[in-house]
Amino acid sequence: MTIQRVGIIGAGQMGNGIAHVFALAGYEVLMNDINADALTAAVQRIDKNMDRQVSRDAISADAKDEALRLINTTTTLTDLGQTDLIIEAATERETIKSAIFEDLVPHLKPDTILTSNTSSISITRLAARTDRPEKFMGFHFMNPVPVMQLVELIRGIATDEPTFKACEDVVAHLGKTSTASEDFPAFIVNRILMPMINEAIYTLYEGVGSVKSIDTSLKLGANHPMGPLELADFIGLDTCLAIMNVLHDGLADTKYRPCPLLTKYVEAGWLGRKTKRGFYDYTTEVPTPTR
Numbered sequence: 001m002t003i004q005r006v007g008i009i010g011a012g013q014m015g016n017g018i019a020h021v022f023a024l025a026g027y028e029v030l031m032n033d034i035n036a037d038a039l040t041a042a043v044q045r046i047d048k049n050m051d052r053q054v055s056r057d058a059i060s061a062d063a064k065d066e067a068l069r070l071i072n073t074t075t076t077l078t079d080l081g082q083t084d085l086i087i088e089a090a091t092e093r094e095t096i097k098s099a100i101f102e103d104l105v106p107h108l109k110p111d112t113i114l115t116s117n118t119s120s121i122s123i124t125r126l127a128a129r130t131d132r133p134e135k136f137m138g139f140h141f142m143n144p145v146p147v148m149q150l151v152e153l154i155r156g157i158a159t160d161e162p163t164f165k166a167c168e169d170v171v172a173h174l175g176k177t178s179t180a181s182e183d184f185p186a187f188i189v190n191r192i193l194m195p196m197i198n199e200a201i202y203t204l205y206e207g208v209g210s211v212k213s214i215d216t217s218l219k220l221g222a223n224h225p226m227g228p229l230e231l232a233d234f235i236g237l238d239t240c241l242a243i244m245n246v247l248h249d250g251l252a253d254t255k256y257r258p259c260p261l262l263t264k265y266v267e268a269g270w271l272g273r274k275t276k277r278g279f280y281d282y283t284t285e286v287p288t289p290t291r
């Protein structure tokens with residue numbers, strides 16, 4: 001099938017990045033969020049990120065204008081009924097995602113492909129809540145979407161080959177690279193990355209090192225572009241905790257136990273960059289380590 005109209009659900013940091021790359025590749029984008037302010041902020045963020053690309057000659061000013069023209073927004077989920085491909089990028093909570101798919105399905109065309117950008121949640125279980133598990137799969141972008149090359153594609157147990165191939169072709173059309181993962185908790189990237197981040201938080205919790213020494217160690221000692229605590233703040237500590245819980249519950253192994261300090265930060269509402277406080281304080285011009 002031809003994919004031209006793409007629906008994106010959730011206009012947070014991932015949703016706006018996904019809308020950005022689809023519009024630049026010439027797809028019509030309809031972005032949905034429960035919060036109208038989130039949609040306004042997402043379009044402003046896309047505008048700003050595209051300006052940066054224009055100023056660095058990565059795209060032309062005309063390409064930016066054309067891409068912005070292709071992006072529309074709505075707070076009404078059922079408006080997404082006529083799209084060819086849906087990418088759900090709402091908050092990492094299974095009850096939220098399941099409710100979205102259940103509300104949406106009766107309004108979809110029969111051949112619309114449904115996907116989730118979930119970082120960790122079972123694709124098979126989400127698919128089972130819809131009328132089309134064979135046309136459902138994981139479409140996992142990395143953050144920041146306009147910069148990161150990878151899209152992880154996840155087959156649920158029922159995903160059929162034409163659906164997988166259609167998504168593979170879309171990733172190629174976006175100019176990105178896909179890898180295939182089977183449907184196990186947190187797939188490939190987060191199965192490996194998130195325990196590393198969680199271990200960095202344990203290293204802080206046990207007093208082995210400060211925020212600065214842990215991040216500097218990994219940046220200069222292992223050539224990571226960001227230290228693990230800086231990266232946790234960038235991803236969102238709520239999302240990191242949700243992923244650790246999916247690993248812990250899904251694999252029933254204590255090695256995935258979320259660090260109690262991570263849990264405490266999330267309970268405090270210290271979610272990282274998005275709330276201006278996490279392992280760093282972002283209210284100062286240069287982020288300040290908090291421990």
Ligand SMILES: CC(=O)CC(=O)SCCNC(=O)CCNC(=O)[C@H](O)C(C)(C)COP(=O)(O)OP(=O)(O)OC[C@H]1O[C@@H](n2cnc3c(N)ncnc32)[C@H](O)[C@@H]1OP(=O)(O)O
Pocket residue numbers: 049052053056058118119141142143144145146147148189190193225226231235
């Ligand atoms: C949790 C999950 O489910 C899965 C995940 O996503 S895990 C997270 C995966 N992501 C990572 O690991 C990111 C690690 N960090 C990095 O790679 C780098 O720090 C970074 C690319 C984010 C920034 O790199 P940097 O060298 O410090 O910054 P900078 O030189 O300013 O930017 C590099 C490029 O990224 C762009 N950029 C930076 N931040 C951006 C953002 N938030 N949105 C869009 N573009 C951005 C810049 O415009 C620049 O583009 P050009 O090369 O075209 O000029």
Ligand SMILES: NC(=O)C1=CN([C@@H]2O[C@H](COP(=O)(O)OP(=O)(O)OC[C@H]3O[C@@H](n4cnc5c(N)ncnc54)[C@H](OP(=O)(O)O)[C@@H]3O)[C@@H](O)[C@H]2O)C=CC1
Pocket residue numbers: 009010011012013014015032033034035038088089090091092093096100117118119120140141142143234235236239274
């Ligand atoms: N952060 C990251 O680095 C990555 C995240 N992901 C995954 O992408 C998804 C989104 O993450 P991210 O963008 O970081 O999260 P954000 O918290 O930045 O954004 C989530 C957005 O979804 C909205 N939302 C909540 N419920 C609904 C709903 N029922 N319908 C429509 N929108 C809703 C939220 O609104 P409100 O704020 O009002 O609740 C918010 O605007 C998650 O599944 C996450 O695991 C994947 C790769 C990387």
